[in-house]
Amino acid sequence: MSNDYTQMWKELGLDLTAHDALLQVLGKGYQDIFLSQSDRPTGMDYFNFVMSEVHGLRIKELVDGKKEGHKIVGSYCVFVPEEIVRAADATLVGLCAGADFATEEVEKVLPRNTCALIKSAFGFKLGKVCPYLESTDMIVGENTCDGKKKSYEVLDTLVPNLYVMDLPQMKSTEGRAVLRAEYDKFKKAIEDLTGVTIDAPRLKKGIEIVNNKRKAVHRLSELRKADPVPISGLDALLINQVFFYDDPTRFTDSVNKICDELEVRVREGKGVRPKGSPRMLLSGCPMAVPNWKLPWVIETSGAVIVGEESCVGERGTRNLTDDSAATMDELMEAIVDRYFKIDCAVFTPNADRLEHVKEMSAAYKADGVIHYGLQFCQPYQIESLPVEKALENSGVPTLRVDTDYSMEDVEQIKTRVEAFVERIKMSACSACRCS
Amino acid sequence: MSNDYTQMWKELGLDLTAHDALLQVLGKGYQDIFLSQSDRPTGMDYFNFVMSEVHGLRIKELVDGKKEGHKIVGSYCVFVPEEIVRAADATLVGLCAGADFATEEVEKVLPRNTCALIKSAFGFKLGKVCPYLESTDMIVGENTCDGKKKSYEVLDTLVPNLYVMDLPQMKSTEGRAVLRAEYDKFKKAIEDLTGVTIDAPRLKKGIEIVNNKRKAVHRLSELRKADPVPISGLDALLINQVFFYDDPTRFTDSVNKICDELEVRVREGKGVRPKGSPRMLLSGCPMAVPNWKLPWVIETSGAVIVGEESCVGERGTRNLTDDSAATMDELMEAIVDRYFKIDCAVFTPNADRLEHVKEMSAAYKADGVIHYGLQFCQPYQIESLPVEKALENSGVPTLRVDTDYSMEDVEQIKTRVEAFVERIKMSACSACRCS
DSSP, X not given: OOSOOHHHHHHTTOOHHHHHHHHHHHHHHHIIIIITOSSOOTTHHHHHHHHHTTTTHHHHHXXXXXXXXXXXXXXXXXXXXXXXXXXXXXXXXXXXXXXXXSHHHHHHHSOTTSOHHHXXXXXXXXXXXXXXXXXXXXXXXXXXXXXXXXXXXXXXTTOXXXXXXXXXXXXXXXXXXXXXXXXXXXXXHHHHHHOOOOOHHHHXXXXXXXXXXXXXXXXXHHHTTXXXXXXXXXXXXXXXXXXXXXXHHHHHHHHHHXXXXXXXXXXXXXXXXXXXXXXXXXXXXXXXXXXXXXHHHHHTTTOEEEEEESTTTHHHHSOOOOOOOOSHHHHHHHHHHHHHTOOOTTSSSOHHXXXXXXXXXXXXXXXXXXXXXXXXOHHHHHHHHHHHHHHHHTTOOEEEEEEOSOSTTHHHHHHHHHHHHHHHHHHHHHHHTOO | OOSOOHXXXXXXXXXXXXXXXXXXHHHHHHIIIIITOSSOOTTHHHHHHHHHTTTTHHHHHHHHHHHTTOOEEEESSTTSOHHHHHHTTOEEEEOOOOSOOSHXXXXXXXXXXXXXXXXXXXXXXXXXXXXXXXXXSEEEEXXXXXXXXXXXXXXXXXXXXXXXXXXXXXXXHHHHHHHHHHHHHHHHHHHHHHOOOOOXXXXXXXXXXXXXXXXXXXXXXXXXXXXXXXXXXXXHHHHHHHTTTSOHHHHHHHHHHHHXXXXXXXXXXXXXXXXXXXXXXXXXXXXXXXXXXXXXXXXXXXXXXXXXXXXXXXXXXXXXXXXXXXXXXXXXXXXXXXXXXXXXXXXXXXXXXXXXXXXXXXXXXXXXXXXXXXXXXXXXXXXXXXXXXHHHHTTOOEEEEEEOSOSTTHHHHHHHHHXXXXXXXXXXXXXXXXX
């Protein structure tokens, strides 16, 4: 880290010893998993820097921004419309966490069989190690899965600024009305928080900023369709993770810059893996920093990840918000239209997601799909069985991996992933009759 | 069983061998757990008979009724309004199941860490052992918890007649609108199924029949407030379970008859346990037939159960539907009003439930509360921690028991329950200073 941020962390109320320990683990993990990769695009230097300053410079920016009146809104879900936050000159930051922390404390307030993502979020609060969470002016929870919905009732006793947004369970007319009403309420809450009245020009500007982030990520995704693939899945995942933390405009510029570089690579037929390497699509639960276990296992098992059907990935970023309308009401409708398309497994039925996995698998020329289910995440775990069945029936090899944030099962997962990669190689061989 | 129903079961498509095995286990369990109790009210003879004919005579009645045009609607939840079903001369039967069955088959279509109640319902379908399910003309699923919501997508591939009802997650204006819209759709679906147009007089009649069932159960509950308690918790639970299967009018008469008998007992100061026995309130997840494990453990550990804060119990039956209105619209509103009060843990926030547990604990003079959580039932498991905390803080000893349908943990639970009963006895002793 470039500076000493101890005073800032202290003022945010962090537990400095615990926080130091976390940073050390994070730094070591980043070194081992990311910096050890070969042939990384030079544009990744920016993201290395972002990660090295993820609790430092970025927090300083946010804290400095607060002094100038820019509020910080924390969120645990891609259903929280960043456009509205941005329209009020506030910043939306992701609060999902990807590492076990203070588990003993967490299990005093949540059942043991709660998914790792929720437990981790609570651990970062109870362990006082998340400067994002501690700097928020508002934390937004949302009624997606049972685990989160009911945990927010507990979180509400731990933080002073929780705002809960309801979500529908079905994509019906009434369900859409629930979402519209909630987004209207949320807009009002953001106006109350910031003192800014969100009018159509402001909202259009908010939409533009967020759409630009998405467009940059779409450009990156497009480039990953090449064979050889010009960027590793780990690096692409990292970019998708930084999506939730960074200044949006700077993020957009940095992604576009790396895309310029990747375009040259693609033109020159250069990649991070040899042409013909087994290509994997990751599908399922989101992966928050520093949850890199499964992608790391996959990419050290002879395969390369070409896409993420995930909230931290294409499920979260695929659709743009239409900004062509002129009135607030129309723009709000456009926002509802955009978010109502998100095919999270909390919806029932959720046939769109299955179609999307198939589409992605074809578009990214994936040789196989690895479905990542967080243990105790019932929506994705239950949905993973029909997803697997449908993919296998259409000739796409699929592996279901259910895991948590512990490292205990790494070897076991590695064995399964390696066998899966072998299966794909064998089937490719038998198809080309080279054997 | 009084007759040979083999032909009927065959025609319903049951697996006769598996079904015989189930009935044998059920019969043995009933003998050991219920018939072995002492001082049972003679009015329980009716319920013994019902249980002995639960897959026999009752099914024959339903099948005969079908021949006369009375449709059968199956349900897994107390949010399915029986009034509407009854208004169309159809019968609502509960399909929740309380025993593991065909688990290996179930785990091919659902994750292992799905709650026992859902797995059991699937096991009864896949194992072809539930004559209720097989005789239904319509099966109603509802979007309560993630487990059920997502499992219905799978059930839909296993049965030809699934109807899914959406539910809100918050008790907001929009949430109420969702429920009203769903009940209107459901009424239409029932009309389509039965060919009966539900008008106000029909709906009023339906409400009256169902309210009468509830009133009879309220009368029973009231009598359990006496010390000594005139009926065991096991027998009272059984009555609450039969609530979901029996002909409603006959059920009402039988409960009222047993209440007449219990009134005499109370007047004479007679009970099933000595005066002053530790009184327990059960709170939490529903218990479907033959899930009698925990109540049996409690009542063979020196305590007596005086109330059930459960869907199979007071949460399911406590409120009446107002039948004073004259128009269909008003009656439908009254039904929505009634069901919208149900304080299932799927709602957030759900403060009403906590208040209700406290109220019940006081009203039934409970010495302690045993919270029953089904493993992997996230809504009740997460809610159990604040419930325990609030109860203990207001001086009500509370024990949380998380379990499933297996018998493996019986001894472990027994040890914990016995220690809990001892704690209560000790605290009573120290309060009266007799030691």
